[in-house]
Amino acid sequence: MEARNIKLEEIIRDENLVYTKTSLMTDKPLSFCPGCGHGVAHRVIMEVVDEMGIQADTIGVAPVGCSVLAYEFMNIDMQQASHGRAPAVATGIKRCWPDKYVFTYQGDGDLAAIGTAETIHACNRGENMAIFFVNNGIYGMTGGQMAPTTLPGMRSSTTPYGRDVALMGNPLKITELVAMLPGTCFVARHTVHTPLAVRKFKKAVRMAFENQKLNKGLSFIEIVSNCNSGWKMTPVQANKWMEENMLPYFPPGDIKVNGEMVSKTAKSE
Amino acid sequence: MAKIKGAIVIDIEKCKGCELCLVACPTDVIRMEKKVNGKGYHFAYMEQPDNCTGCANCAVVCPDGVITVYRKKFED
Amino acid sequence: MGEKKLMKGNEAFAEAAIRAGCDAYFGYPITPQSEVMEYLAAQRPHLRTGMVLLQAESEIAAINMVYGAAGTGKKVMTSSSSPGISLKQEGISYLAGSQLPCLILNVMRGGPGLGTIQPSQSDYFQATKGGGHGDYRMIVLAPASVQEMADFVRLGFELAFKYRNPVIMLSDGIIGQMMEKVELFDQMPRLTEFDQQWATTGKTTDRERNVITSLDLDPARHERHNLKLQEKYRKMSENEVRFESIECNDAEYLFVAYGSSARICQKSVKIARARGIRAGLIRPITLFPFPSEEIDRMAGKLKGILTVELSAGQMIEDVRLAVEGKVKVALHSRMGGMVPSPEEVFDALLKSFSI
Numbered sequence: 038m039e040a041r042n043i044k045l046e047e048i049i050r051d052e053n054l055v056y057t058k059t060s061l062m063t064d065k066p067l068s069f070c071p072g073c074g075h076g077v078a079h080r081v082i083m084e085v086v087d088e089m090g091i092q093a094d095t096i097g098v099a100p101v102g103c104s105v106l107a108y109e110f111m112n113i114d115m116q117q118a119s120h121g122r123a124p125a126v127a128t129g130i131k132r133c134w135p136d137k138y139v140f141t142y143q144g145d146g147d148l149a150a151i152g153t154a155e156t157i158h159a160c161n162r163g164e165n166m167a168i169f170f171v172n173n174g175i176y177g178m179t180g181g182q183m184a185p186t187t188l189p190g191m192r193s194s195t196t197p198y199g200r201d202v203a204l205m206g207n208p209l210k211i212t213e214l215v216a217m218l219p220g221t222c223f224v225a226r227h228t229v230h231t232p233l234a235v236r237k238f239k240k241a242v243r244m245a246f247e248n249q250k251l252n253k254g255l256s257f258i259e260i261v262s263n264c265n266s267g268w269k270m271t272p273v274q275a276n277k278w279m280e281e282n283m284l285p286y287f288p289p290g291d292i293k294v295n296g297e298m299v300s301k302t303a304k305s306e
Numbered sequence: 307m308a309k310i311k312g313a314i315v316i317d318i319e320k321c322k323g324c325e326l327c328l329v330a331c332p333t334d335v336i337r338m339e340k341k342v343n344g345k346g347y348h349f350a351y352m353e354q355p356d357n358c359t360g361c362a363n364c365a366v367v368c369p370d371g372v373i374t375v376y377r378k379k380f381e382d
Numbered sequence: 383m384g385e386k387k388l389m390k391g392n393e394a395f396a397e398a399a400i401r402a403g404c405d406a407y408f409g410y411p412i413t414p415q416s417e418v419m420e421y422l423a424a425q426r427p428h429l430r431t432g433m434v435l436l437q438a439e440s441e442i443a444a445i446n447m448v449y450g451a452a453g454t455g456k457k458v459m460t461s462s463s464s465p466g467i468s469l470k471q472e473g474i475s476y477l478a479g480s481q482l483p484c485l486i487l488n489v490m491r492g493g494p495g496l497g498t499i500q501p502s503q504s505d506y507f508q509a510t511k512g513g514g515h516g517d518y519r520m521i522v523l524a525p526a527s528v529q530e531m532a533d534f535v536r537l538g539f540e541l542a543f544k545y546r547n548p549v550i551m552l553s554d555g556i557i558g559q560m561m562e563k564v565e566l567f568d569q570m571p572r573l574t575e576f577d578q579q580w581a582t583t584g585k586t587t588d589r590e591r592n593v594i595t596s597l598d599l600d601p602a603r604h605e606r607h608n609l610k611l612q613e614k615y616r617k618m619s620e621n622e623v624r625f626e627s628i629e630c631n632d633a634e635y636l637f638v639a640y641g642s643s644a645r646i647c648q649k650s651v652k653i654a655r656a657r658g659i660r661a662g663l664i665r666p667i668t669l670f671p672f673p674s675e676e677i678d679r680m681a682g683k684l685k686g687i688l689t690v691e692l693s694a695g696q697m698i699e700d701v702r703l704a705v706e707g708k709v710k711v712a713l714h715s716r717m718g719g720m721v722p723s724p725e726e727v728f729d730a731l732l733k734s735f736s737i
Contacts, residue, residue, distance in 0.1 A: 048312065057375070122443070154439055
């Protein structure tokens, strides 16, 4: 095979570049654990902002939780919100800048426990913004406590014998819940653990920003992700565990597109 | 016959050794280095560069965005 | 001069908000301040000036909308009453920590807990000593008339932007609900086209990104941030003390009271003077910064100070700190929505100092 004679220097040239980290991610090393899905989710959102050329018109809201420092990594104007209140903060921004693109980036504890009211009401008002919701079934930053999305029987530092739904309630499918509200125009669930999943997620992110341009209402994208540190697994094991346990309960796919419910059960594609 | 050849460049100091790129690679290009970087992580490297097609799957799943991908078409 | 109207304090505040060029109001109903949002809604401020008006799902959401909107560099405000202001405290702490300007009105009612919907002044500590978590202060303006309910909106915004800090208007159910003649200032422009250098206006290539945050995990840097805040509060203390002094020149006895209590004490001064007792009144207009120097300056000539508060006695601590024991400081206190008459306050003066 003649290809063996091709030297790397012939390939590694600017004109042959097919993928590199977007300049809308800063050069600061990410504060996330190795293999954490937050990094991919951050980067994909910034790739879309980059490709749409809307850096100067985009304002992000960072939550409390593992992604509290999102503003250190996303090279756009951002505001850090108190725990759970990102949709209210984003509402304030969007109402003052109706022509700008506004998004929140939140985890499951932030969005689906302490911030449930703000989430539901921002969705119900149909605020013209995007909510990116990373669900890893655990409170990562505080050390792996039970989250509203912790699976039945799943162990966490506050459910060391597994989540007993009789005592602690059921995991909250808030994404299906907000899909019921007339204010949401686009609701979908994605993952970022395989190349195909990341590419699908990116298309959804693009749609969430395009919807804002058209004043269509609120776009809500859940990203089911791993928390390998919290789950006490390697990143590769955690992704496998996620596929086998999280995804049956939180199946990926579109739930609502252009204001129409496309999946009542949100079954996997 | 035209041949597509790829190559990746890894920012080894920012690599956290999570191995997700290794799993994502369809052509078995990547391995983890026995040595560690400044932060103590075993970092990814191209063990079989000849196999690389420049599909960018590794870079797409890399949480830390440390992989840059190049691809070139070579004619016979 | 400006237009004259007969208005409720809460309405005057709302009308002044539109006229002050406020960009956005976020609120939640609570007695006795619900007229603020009702008046705004009836005025359709989006048609008059383009001002945003939004009824939030809670006080917590409202203050966080204020926080987000204030981050865009615009003139924003909220209003509530005591229990609602308690709910807003975390958000207010974030606003102070992130150095964002905004105006917050508290039309105080009695507490603790759900308390009463009747007027009170029992949120003095909360307003002047910080309220939420962390070391922060806000300028606290205490209106004592419907006129001041209007005028302090403009002043409040000026001070909020001068120091990039939340400003509180500490009013009460009496001032909010009572009707008086008010002369309204003319319409001022909104900040819409005014680009604040620090605000979330969208990152352009010619500047670094703007981040609104109160978080800093580096202890040394965070201490420097706190020292900077403290320096700002020191400057406020130096420059922004406001008070009214009534019949103080020859006073032997001094009332210290703010807001509706000061209105009552004005009458008590007259009663005292008619009886040959040389009484005066210091009415702090800013509760933070407190007019400590003025009270201390007078202390040497006084036989006694009576603070009059619709609380168990909160401001009295600042008065005592100001005079450092130079003169006896007594308290006349009513709570639970009870309001003293001028005669009752005069009697309290006689009793407190055995006149």
